[in-house]
Amino acid sequence: MDKDSQAVSEQLTHALAESGLSQAAFATALGTSASRFSTYRSGRTKPTAQFFLRAGRIAHALHAAREYRIMTAPATATAIREANDEDWAWRMLLQGRDHLRLLLRRHDGSEAAWEAAPGTTGHAGFDTLLAVLTAHEFEAAGEDPPDWTKVDPLPERWIPEHPFMDRDEIIQRTPDYLAQANIFIPARDLATA
Structure with missing residues (x-):
């Protein structure tokens, strides 16, 4: 050589x-x-x-x-896959998304940790949702989304159970960027404290 x-x-x-x-x-x-x-x-x-x-x-x-104990796309996918229940999976997804937001605000190249394509979460809905949320955050920060976030919409609607909204309310309150991926989650459920 x-x-x-x-x-x-x-x-x-x-x-x-x-x-x-x-x-x-x-x-x-x-x-x-x-x-x-x-x-x-x-x-x-x-x-x-x-x-x-x-x-x-x-x-x-x-x-x-x-x-710095910041979640990356691969770490977030792993945390979702290893979650004991769906509530914990949601928490891990939103925590990962919030960590991405922090990195994007730094403007120091650290967001490259989210250019790393994740493995599967073990659930097609969460795989697509992770990709769509990541793309949305990069776009909101004025950055080009990583290639791995370019995914097809789910073949069937994914409307996770909601404790107090019916399906029609969920669909009505879903942001367009999620609905285009055939994922239906009220915008308020994507907010974190």
Whole structure:
């Protein structure tokens, strides 16, 4: 392996370690497969310069988020997946969204932690909702949403149970950006204290 390829391989290995994720999770975060990422690390395949720079930038942001105990998209998806009940899953989703808002306000590149594509939450509705909420927050901050947030609407309406609203009220009080994804949640339920 030539010196440049060796340096790329070493830097990708460093980025993987810095990310704090498994190779499979880091590959997912970067929008590639674990086997493809392995070929980049071994030098068998050369990544694009864009991929190489992105890997370092996202790894650094994930590391910083972990140090400051800020949730990232992968951490939020994991927390939702591991939640014991749906109420806790909602709390984790909204906490992750609130952490994203904080990062977007900083304007220091730390929002790159949310460019990292998450694995599945284990629930198609939450997967789509996480993507749509993330895209909405990036757009509200005047930033381009990460590629992983470009998702198709759910094939069927998802209207989670509500303690005191009926389906028609829920649909009526749902923001347009959620309704377009076939997700129906009253705007007030997305507010946090």
